[in-house]
Amino acid sequence: MNSKINISDSLEELSQKFAQLLITGLNDFQNRFSLALSGGSTPKFIFKYLAKNFKDKINWEKINLFWGDERCVPPDHADSNYKMAFESLISEVGFPYENIFRIRGEIGPDVEAINYSNVISENVSFFNGLPRFDLIMLGLGEDGHTASIFPNKMELLDSGSICSAVEHPSSGQKRITLTGRVINNAKKVAFLVTGESKDRVVDMVLNKKQNYDRLPASFICPVDGELLWLLDKQAARLIYKA
Numbered sequence: 001m002n003s004k005i006n007i008s009d010s011l012e013e014l015s016q017k018f019a020q021l022l023i024t025g026l027n028d029f030q031n032r033f034s035l036a037l038s039g040g041s042t043p044k045f046i047f048k049y050l051a052k053n054f055k056d057k058i059n060w061e062k063i064n065l066f067w068g069d070e071r072c073v074p075p076d077h078a079d080s081n082y083k084m085a086f087e088s089l090i091s092e093v094g095f096p097y098e099n100i101f102r103i104r105g106e107i108g109p110d111v112e113a114i115n116y117s118n119v120i121s122e123n124v125s126f127f128n129g130l131p132r133f134d135l136i137m138l139g140l141g142e143d144g145h146t147a148s149i150f151p152n153k154m155e156l157l158d159s160g161s162i163c164s165a166v167e168h169p170s171s172g173q174k175r176i177t178l179t180g181r182v183i184n185n186a187k188k189v190a191f192l193v194t195g196e197s198k199d200r201v202v203d204m205v206l207n208k209k210q211n212y213d214r215l216p217a218s219f220i221c222p223v224d225g226e227l228l229w230l231l232d233k234q235a236a237r238l239i240y241k242a
């Protein structure tokens with residue numbers, strides 16, 4: 001696994017770099033490009049930037065769109081990662097509907113975890129016996145979670161399932177998440193992390209500070225792929241301090 005850290009002066013610059021990652025990946029790839037989106041608030045700016053500046057510069061039709069995790073709510077719910085992506089990107093750039101593989105947050109979590117695992121198996125190519133996404137976008141929680149793999153569920157890093165139903169440790173909100181082995185089977189994994197509130201957890205993970213091994217994000221290391229950290233200055237402000 002090779003990993004790179006890239007620090008941007010602004011969210012615009014970081015978004016530009018993510019767009020370039022997509023363009024490069026699509027150019028290298030003749031078939032369909034399997035992309036898994038992250039949720040939360042960080043991607044919203046990035047998606048809007050892509051829609052505004054890259055609508056006609058990215059071949060959206062070549063992308064099969066998935067999610068790395070979803071909240072178990074209806075697609076029109078304020079917490080829905082699908083809703084956020086639809087409003088800020090999908091509705092603006094014209095993804096062909098048949099290329100969008102939404103996690104159905106509105107049905108029972110255990111049922112949808114199995115269903116979505118099957119959807120991924122049928123639509124993402126395999127490598128080493130696991131689905132291999134071309135690019136998985138990840139965020140980083142202040143508690144070191146990524147996707148919806150939380151510190152109280154470290155076993156999901158080694159789960160034999162493709163997806164799992166989980167609960168948010170503090171809110172109890174039910175979620176569906178990709179598991180660690182699938183994430184680590186990707187060709188490329190990109191963490192997109194911004195803001196001062198993430199500076200400590202970024203430093204903990206990247207510099208293997210005390211208790212880093214209690215954080216799920218510390219175990220994201222593609223077995224035969226590339227790991228990229230796209231950070232803004234605020235999130236990266238501690239990593240080069242002595």
Ligand code: 6PG
Pocket residue numbers: 038039040041042043069070071081138139140141145146147148
């Ligand atoms: C989610 C995400 C989650 C997110 C982190 C960071 O569904 O919430 O997938 O893993 O990426 O919690 O969220 P922010 O970008 O909002 O800080």
